[in-house]
Amino acid sequence: MAGGNAIRGSRVGAGPMGEAERGESAPRVVISYWCFNGHETKPSFAQEPGMVVPEQWDCPRCGFPAGQDQENPPSPPKAEPYKTHLAYVKERRSDAEGAVILDEALETLRNRGLIK
Structure with missing residues:
Protein backbone atom coordinates (compact mmCIF):
# COMPACT_ATOMS: atom_id res chain seq x y z
CA MET A 1 0.00 0.00 0.00
CA ALA A 2 1.29 3.45 -0.91
CA GLY A 3 2.41 5.75 1.84
CA GLY A 4 0.27 8.64 0.60
CA ASN A 5 3.11 11.15 0.60
CA ALA A 6 2.24 13.59 -2.22
CA ILE A 7 5.65 15.25 -2.44
CA ARG A 8 7.67 12.07 -2.47
CA GLY A 9 10.25 12.10 -5.27
CA SER A 10 9.89 15.80 -6.04
CA ARG A 11 12.00 18.79 -5.20
CA VAL A 12 11.24 22.34 -4.24
CA GLY A 13 10.25 24.37 -7.28
CA ALA A 14 9.46 21.30 -9.37
CA GLY A 15 6.39 21.40 -11.50
CA PRO A 16 5.27 21.62 -15.05
CA MET A 17 7.01 24.32 -17.00
CA GLY A 18 4.56 26.61 -18.68
CA GLU A 19 4.99 28.85 -21.70
CA ALA A 20 5.66 31.81 -19.41
CA GLU A 21 8.68 30.17 -17.80
CA ARG A 22 10.12 28.74 -21.01
CA GLY A 23 9.60 31.72 -23.23
CA GLU A 24 7.79 31.79 -26.52
CA SER A 25 8.41 28.97 -28.95
CA ALA A 26 9.68 29.69 -32.44
CA PRO A 27 7.10 29.83 -35.21
CA ARG A 28 6.68 26.40 -36.79
CA VAL A 29 5.74 25.11 -40.22
CA VAL A 30 4.27 21.63 -40.68
CA ILE A 31 5.18 19.77 -43.88
CA SER A 32 3.43 16.60 -45.06
CA TYR A 33 5.48 13.74 -46.49
CA TRP A 34 4.12 10.54 -48.10
CA CYS A 35 5.98 7.26 -48.52
CA PHE A 36 5.50 4.53 -51.14
CA ASN A 37 3.06 2.70 -48.79
CA GLY A 38 0.82 5.79 -48.51
CA HIS A 39 1.78 6.67 -44.92
CA GLU A 40 1.67 10.38 -44.15
CA THR A 41 4.22 11.96 -41.82
CA LYS A 42 3.93 15.55 -40.60
CA PRO A 43 7.17 16.78 -39.01
CA SER A 44 7.31 20.40 -37.95
CA PHE A 45 10.24 22.71 -38.60
CA ALA A 46 11.17 26.04 -37.06
CA GLN A 47 10.43 28.90 -39.44
CA GLU A 48 13.71 30.74 -39.72
CA PRO A 49 15.23 32.91 -42.43
CA GLY A 50 17.09 30.71 -44.90
CA MET A 51 15.40 27.56 -43.60
CA VAL A 52 15.67 24.66 -46.04
CA VAL A 53 13.01 21.98 -45.73
CA PRO A 54 14.36 18.52 -46.64
CA GLU A 55 13.04 17.04 -49.89
CA GLN A 56 12.74 13.58 -48.32
CA TRP A 57 11.97 12.32 -44.84
CA ASP A 58 12.16 8.77 -43.48
CA CYS A 59 8.74 7.28 -42.77
CA PRO A 60 8.57 6.36 -39.06
CA ARG A 61 6.12 3.52 -39.79
CA CYS A 62 7.88 1.57 -42.55
CA GLY A 63 11.30 3.24 -42.88
CA PHE A 64 10.91 3.99 -46.61
CA PRO A 65 11.82 7.45 -47.87
CA ALA A 66 8.88 9.87 -48.05
CA GLY A 67 8.47 12.87 -50.33
CA GLN A 68 6.24 15.93 -50.42
CA ASP A 69 4.35 14.86 -53.57
CA GLN A 70 1.52 12.55 -52.51
CA GLU A 71 0.89 11.37 -56.08
CA ASN A 72 4.55 10.48 -56.77
CA PRO A 73 6.24 9.30 -53.57
CA PRO A 74 9.88 8.15 -53.79
CA SER A 75 10.31 4.50 -54.66
CA PRO A 76 11.58 2.21 -51.91
CA PRO A 77 15.29 1.43 -51.95
CA LYS A 78 16.28 -1.79 -53.67
CA ALA A 79 17.42 -4.34 -51.12
Whole structure:
Protein backbone atom coordinates (compact mmCIF):
# COMPACT_ATOMS: atom_id res chain seq x y z
CA MET A 1 0.00 0.00 0.00
CA ALA A 2 1.29 3.45 -0.91
CA GLY A 3 2.41 5.75 1.84
CA GLY A 4 0.27 8.64 0.60
CA ASN A 5 3.11 11.15 0.60
CA ALA A 6 2.24 13.59 -2.22
CA ILE A 7 5.65 15.25 -2.44
CA ARG A 8 7.67 12.07 -2.47
CA GLY A 9 10.25 12.10 -5.27
CA SER A 10 9.89 15.80 -6.04
CA ARG A 11 12.00 18.79 -5.20
CA VAL A 12 11.24 22.34 -4.24
CA GLY A 13 10.25 24.37 -7.28
CA ALA A 14 9.46 21.30 -9.37
CA GLY A 15 6.39 21.40 -11.50
CA PRO A 16 5.27 21.62 -15.05
CA MET A 17 7.01 24.32 -17.00
CA GLY A 18 4.56 26.61 -18.68
CA GLU A 19 4.99 28.85 -21.70
CA ALA A 20 5.66 31.81 -19.41
CA GLU A 21 8.68 30.17 -17.80
CA ARG A 22 10.12 28.74 -21.01
CA GLY A 23 9.60 31.72 -23.23
CA GLU A 24 7.79 31.79 -26.52
CA SER A 25 8.41 28.97 -28.95
CA ALA A 26 9.68 29.69 -32.44
CA PRO A 27 7.10 29.83 -35.21
CA ARG A 28 6.68 26.40 -36.79
CA VAL A 29 5.74 25.11 -40.22
CA VAL A 30 4.27 21.63 -40.68
CA ILE A 31 5.18 19.77 -43.88
CA SER A 32 3.43 16.60 -45.06
CA TYR A 33 5.48 13.74 -46.49
CA TRP A 34 4.12 10.54 -48.10
CA CYS A 35 5.98 7.26 -48.52
CA PHE A 36 5.50 4.53 -51.14
CA ASN A 37 3.06 2.70 -48.79
CA GLY A 38 0.82 5.79 -48.51
CA HIS A 39 1.78 6.67 -44.92
CA GLU A 40 1.67 10.38 -44.15
CA THR A 41 4.22 11.96 -41.82
CA LYS A 42 3.93 15.55 -40.60
CA PRO A 43 7.17 16.78 -39.01
CA SER A 44 7.31 20.40 -37.95
CA PHE A 45 10.24 22.71 -38.60
CA ALA A 46 11.17 26.04 -37.06
CA GLN A 47 10.43 28.90 -39.44
CA GLU A 48 13.71 30.74 -39.72
CA PRO A 49 15.23 32.91 -42.43
CA GLY A 50 17.09 30.71 -44.90
CA MET A 51 15.40 27.56 -43.60
CA VAL A 52 15.67 24.66 -46.04
CA VAL A 53 13.01 21.98 -45.73
CA PRO A 54 14.36 18.52 -46.64
CA GLU A 55 13.04 17.04 -49.89
CA GLN A 56 12.74 13.58 -48.32
CA TRP A 57 11.97 12.32 -44.84
CA ASP A 58 12.16 8.77 -43.48
CA CYS A 59 8.74 7.28 -42.77
CA PRO A 60 8.57 6.36 -39.06
CA ARG A 61 6.12 3.52 -39.79
CA CYS A 62 7.88 1.57 -42.55
CA GLY A 63 11.30 3.24 -42.88
CA PHE A 64 10.91 3.99 -46.61
CA PRO A 65 11.82 7.45 -47.87
CA ALA A 66 8.88 9.87 -48.05
CA GLY A 67 8.47 12.87 -50.33
CA GLN A 68 6.24 15.93 -50.42
CA ASP A 69 4.35 14.86 -53.57
CA GLN A 70 1.52 12.55 -52.51
CA GLU A 71 0.89 11.37 -56.08
CA ASN A 72 4.55 10.48 -56.77
CA PRO A 73 6.24 9.30 -53.57
CA PRO A 74 9.88 8.15 -53.79
CA SER A 75 10.31 4.50 -54.66
CA PRO A 76 11.58 2.21 -51.91
CA PRO A 77 15.29 1.43 -51.95
CA LYS A 78 16.28 -1.79 -53.67
CA ALA A 79 17.42 -4.34 -51.12
CA GLU A 80 20.43 -6.17 -52.41
CA PRO A 81 20.96 -9.66 -51.02
CA TYR A 82 23.82 -10.24 -48.63
CA LYS A 83 27.02 -11.14 -50.44
CA THR A 84 29.75 -13.26 -48.96
CA HIS A 85 33.42 -12.39 -49.25
CA LEU A 86 33.75 -15.14 -51.86
CA ALA A 87 31.01 -13.55 -53.99
CA TYR A 88 32.88 -10.24 -54.03
CA VAL A 89 36.12 -12.03 -54.96
CA LYS A 90 34.37 -13.84 -57.80
CA GLU A 91 33.15 -10.49 -59.13
CA ARG A 92 36.75 -9.27 -59.40
CA ARG A 93 38.42 -12.47 -60.66
CA SER A 94 37.59 -15.07 -63.27
CA ASP A 95 37.77 -18.81 -62.52
CA ALA A 96 41.01 -19.04 -64.54
CA GLU A 97 42.61 -16.25 -62.48
CA GLY A 98 41.45 -17.96 -59.29
CA ALA A 99 43.02 -21.26 -60.38
CA VAL A 100 46.35 -19.53 -61.07
CA ILE A 101 46.33 -17.86 -57.64
CA LEU A 102 45.42 -21.16 -55.96
CA ASP A 103 48.24 -22.97 -57.76
CA GLU A 104 50.72 -20.28 -56.66
CA ALA A 105 49.57 -20.53 -53.03
CA LEU A 106 49.79 -24.36 -53.08
CA GLU A 107 53.28 -24.19 -54.61
CA THR A 108 54.39 -21.80 -51.85
CA LEU A 109 53.08 -24.19 -49.18
CA ARG A 110 54.80 -27.15 -50.87
CA ASN A 111 58.11 -25.25 -50.95
CA ARG A 112 57.82 -24.59 -47.22
CA GLY A 113 57.16 -28.25 -46.61
CA LEU A 114 53.74 -27.64 -45.08
CA ILE A 115 51.88 -29.85 -47.58
CA LYS A 116 52.94 -32.68 -49.87
